[in-house]
Amino acid sequence: MKRTILLGTVAACVLTAGAQGHNTGMGGNDGDYKSLAEKVLKLEKKNEAFNVYFNYAASFRTEKVSDNDWTSGFANKQLRLEIKGNIGEHLSYRLRHRMNKANNAQGQDNFAKATDIMMVGWKFNDKWSLQGGKMCQIWGGFEFDENPMYIYQYSDMVDNMDNFMAGVVASFKPVPSQEIAVEISDANNGKFVDEYGDGARSVEGDGTAFRALEAANHPLTYIVNWNGSFAGGLINTRWSWGTQTQAKHKYSRMLILGQQLNLPKFQWYFDYMGAWDGLDRLKIASSELTPSDGAGHPTWMSDVHYNSFITKANWQFAPQWNLMLKGMYETASVSKVEKYKDYRKSYAYMGSVEYYPMKDQDFRVFLAYTGRRFDYSDKCGLKDYNTNRIELGFMYRIKAY
Numbered sequence: 545m546k547r548t549i550l551l552g553t554v555a556a557c558v559l560t561a562g563a564q565g566h567n568t569g570m571g572g573n574d575g576d577y578k579s580l581a582e583k584v585l586k587l588e589k590k591n592e593a594f595n596v597y598f599n600y601a602a603s604f605r606t607e608k609v610s611d612n613d614w615t616s617g618f619a620n621k622q623l624r625l626e627i628k629g630n631i632g633e634h635l636s637y638r639l640r641h642r643m644n645k646a647n648n649a650q651g652q653d654n655f656a657k658a659t660d661i662m663m664v665g666w667k668f669n670d671k672w673s674l675q676g677g678k679m680c681q682i683w684g685g686f687e688f689d690e691n692p693m694y695i696y697q698y699s700d701m702v703d704n705m706d707n708f709m710a711g712v713v714a715s716f717k718p719v720p721s722q723e724i725a726v727e728i729s730d731a732n733n734g735k736f737v738d739e740y741g742d743g744a745r746s747v748e749g750d751g752t753a754f755r756a757l758e759a760a761n762h763p764l765t766y767i768v769n770w771n772g773s774f775a776g777g778l779i780n781t782r783w784s785w786g787t788q789t790q791a792k793h794k795y796s797r798m799l800i801l802g803q804q805l806n807l808p809k810f811q812w813y814f815d816y817m818g819a820w821d822g823l824d825r826l827k828i829a830s831s832e833l834t835p836s837d838g839a840g841h842p843t844w845m846s847d848v849h850y851n852s853f854i855t856k857a858n859w860q861f862a863p864q865w866n867l868m869l870k871g872m873y874e875t876a877s878v879s880k881v882e883k884y885k886d887y888r889k890s891y892a893y894m895g896s897v898e899y900y901p902m903k904d905q906d907f908r909v910f911l912a913y914t915g916r917r918f919d920y921s922d923k924c925g926l927k928d929y930n931t932n933r934i935e936l937g938f939m940y941r942i943k944a945y
Contacts, residue, residue: 578904581945596944597626599693603910603937610929620644621937622693624660636665650733652763653678653710657733660708673715681707682727682769684784685802686813687854693939696894697914700874701817701852704826706732709765721773731763731788741842746794746823747835748846751881754837757823757844758792765789780804794823794846809860817852824848829876832926833884847879866898866908887924891917906941 579596600623606616628638638661645658655662655678663677687695688702697703711729718724732739736759744757767786774780782802787795797820804813824830824845835843856870872892878884896912914933920926 577906577943579943579945593629593631594945595628597628598940598942598944599624599626599691600942601693601937601939603912603935605933605935605937607931607933609931622939624693634667636667638663638665651735651738653730653733655710655733657708670720671717675713675715676711678708678710679713679729681709681711681729681765681786682713682725682767682784683707683786683798684769684771684782684800685815685817685854686782686804687815687856688800688802688817689782691941693941696868696870696896696912696935697892697916697933699817699852699854699872699892700828700876700890701819701826701850704828709733711765721777723769723771725767725769725771727765727767727769727786729765729767731765731790735759736763736791740791740823740844743841745837745841745843746791746846747843747878747881749880751835751878751884754843757794760789760792760794763789778806780806788825790821790823790825796821796823796825810858812857813855815852815854817850817854819848819850821848821850822846826850829878829884829888832888833878833924845878845881845884849877849879851875864900864903866900868894868896868898868912870894883921883923885921887921887926889919891919906943907938908940909938911936 601621602619603621604616604618606614608614623643624640625643626638626640628636630636640659640661642658642660645656647656647658649656659678661677661679663675663679665673665675667673683705685702687699688705688707709729709731711727713725713727715723715725736757737744740757745754746757747753748755765786765788767784769784770781772781772783780803782800782804784800785798787797790796799818800815802813802815804811819826826848827844828850829848830844833845835845837843852872852874854870854872856868859867861867870892871894872890874890874892875886876888877886892914893916894912894914896910898908898910900908912935914935915930916932917928917930919928
C-alpha cells in the first residue's frame, strides 16, 4: 500500500482492530511513524517491550453561547502520558495517565481519576486472552473507542459516561476477524456516597414520591461485546450490551451498536447508543431538572432513558489532508414523570480541516467548527439555547520511544 494511503488512513483514526489510539485495545499499529529516540538519539528499536507516547492537543478557541458575546482564549485540550509494551508472545501491559486531572485515589478502586488505564494482559494463544486492572469498559461504538485526543466534541452520552474502571476482560477470537469479549468491572471509581452524596434520594413514580437510596452490596458492571470485521476490513462492527448495578434495586442498562465503512481514503461510521437508567447514571436529567425532596438531600431522577445517534466521516481528499464531518442527534426522557417525558433534544454539527505537515509524525494542524443546539419541551420549563465554537490548533501524538 502506498505511503500516502497509509498515512491518510491512520491520520483519520480508522477504528479497526489494528488502529491506533484505542481506549479498549493495546493501541495497535501506530503507522510508519519514527520515535524521537530514533530521530534524535539514533537509538535502534529492537523490540516492542517499551513504548512511550505523549498525547497532546491544544488550540485557540472562540465561543458563543446563545445571545452572549463571543469569548476567546487558549486551551490545552488533552495531555496524556501513555506507556505500553509486549513482553514476549504472551504478556502485555499498558498505562495511560492524564496529566491535567486530579490525582487523589478514589474510595472504591484506589485509582486516581487521572489514571485512565493501568492493566496487564496475557495472551494464551491466537484465540484466547485475558486482561486485568483499570481499563476502559468495553462498550461498543466507534466514537467511544476513539483516542480522546482526536475528538473535537463528544456526544452527550459519552461526554457524561464514567467508563475507566477496574475489572477483568476475557476475549475469544474464533477466527481472526471476529472477537467476543466479556467484562466484569466496578460500576464506579468511588464509594456509593462519593457518587450520589450522603443521604441521597431518588424521585419515584410520577415525580411526587421519594425514596432513600441504599448502596448495593455488589456494585458491578457486566458487558458482552462483539467486534466484527468483514470483506477484508471494509465493514466493521462494535456492538455491546451491558448492565450496571447503581444502588439496591437500581440498575442501568446500555445498548451500543457501531458500524463502520472503511475505505482507503474515506471512512464513515454510524453509532447508536441507548441507556435505560433506573437511577440517572449520566446525571444529565438530574442536573438540568434539579429535583428536590424538600429536605436538602441530594436527589436524583429515576427511570431516565437516553438515545444518541452519531455519524462521522473522514475523507483524505489530498495527500496529508483530511476533511472531517460529524453530526449527532440525542434525546433524554424521564419516562414516568409526565412533564419530563421527552423533555430534551440536542443536535450537534461539526467539521474540521486537518493538515499533516510531516509524514513520519502523527502531528496535525486543524481548523474546526462545532455548533450545538438544545431544545426543551414546553412542559419542562427549560429554555432552549445554542452554542458555537471555532478552534485553530494542533494535535500531536508524540512517539517518544
